[in-house]
Amino acid sequence: DTAVSQTPKYLVTQMGNDKSIKCEQNLGHDTMYWYKQDSKKFLKIMFSYNNKELIINETVPNRFSPKSPDKAHLNLHINSLELGDSAVYFCASSQEGERYFGPGTRLTVT
Amino acid sequence: QKEVEQNSGPLSVPEGAIASLNCTYSDRGSQSFFWYRQYSGKSPELIMSIYSNGDKEDGRFTAQLNKASQYVSLLIRDSQPSDSATYLCAVRLGGGYQKVTFGIGTKLQVIP
Numbered sequence: 001d002t003a004v005s006q007t008p009k010y011l012v013t014q015m016g017n018d019k020s021i022k023c024e025q026n027l028g029h030d031t032m033y034w035y036k037q038d039s040k041k042f043l044k045i046m047f048s049y050n051n052k053e054l055i056i057n058e059t060v061p062n063r064f065s066p067k068s069p070d071k072a073h074l075n076l077h078i079n080s081l082e083l084g085d086s087a088v089y090f091c092a093s094s095q096e097g098e099r100y101f102g103p104g105t106r107l108t109v110t
Numbered sequence: 111q112k113e114v115e116q117n118s119g120p121l122s123v124p125e126g127a128i129a130s131l132n133c134t135y136s137d138r139g140s141q142s143f144f145w146y147r148q149y150s151g152k153s154p155e156l157i158m159s160i161y162s163n164g165d166k167e168d169g170r171f172t173a174q175l176n177k178a179s180q181y182v183s184l185l186i187r188d189s190q191p192s193d194s195a196t197y198l199c200a201v202r203l204g205g206g207y208q209k210v211t212f213g214i215g216t217k218l219q220v221i222p
Binding site for chain 1: 141142144146152153154155159185196198200201202210211212214215
């Protein structure tokens, strides 16, 4: 009955590699998001999709590319990983203002 | 000026006391206000939302909103050690429901 799920939960990789994170929600929400939470615990919006259409793209390096195949799924692909990309990435969904978060993916770049 | 400001804490209160968590925001056009609880190593979990001036109560939690002062607070009555977590204030700024900005969060420690 998981509302928002993400895979993988942990991701350890080396600089320069490419990796993907997948997200799925079964809440029937129209809007999905990617958030980044850094070591200082600040939660920052990266992208927002509404019904498969990109509506928010904050100042994020173009090495990050989101993709939404349908309104229940939102994936994040990261190219050429850098040390500074190490963080916890949360997927979330909403119908209005509230956000429902997935469990997070802890990305460690070595 | 940050869009949503919170004291990062930690805020320490004894068990059974009232914990008061505060948040200020900069955009006078803000419409919706949310409190999330985040346990260490877990994802944020919505605990309260408030949309109009005044108080909103849910169990031991009370959210208070004062739009004139651009201030929102969360009171936790009869604090329990299980309430120890980081509390994130989030504000839906003017310009559409998708734009929600989070504060840095206040770490609450309830001392048994």
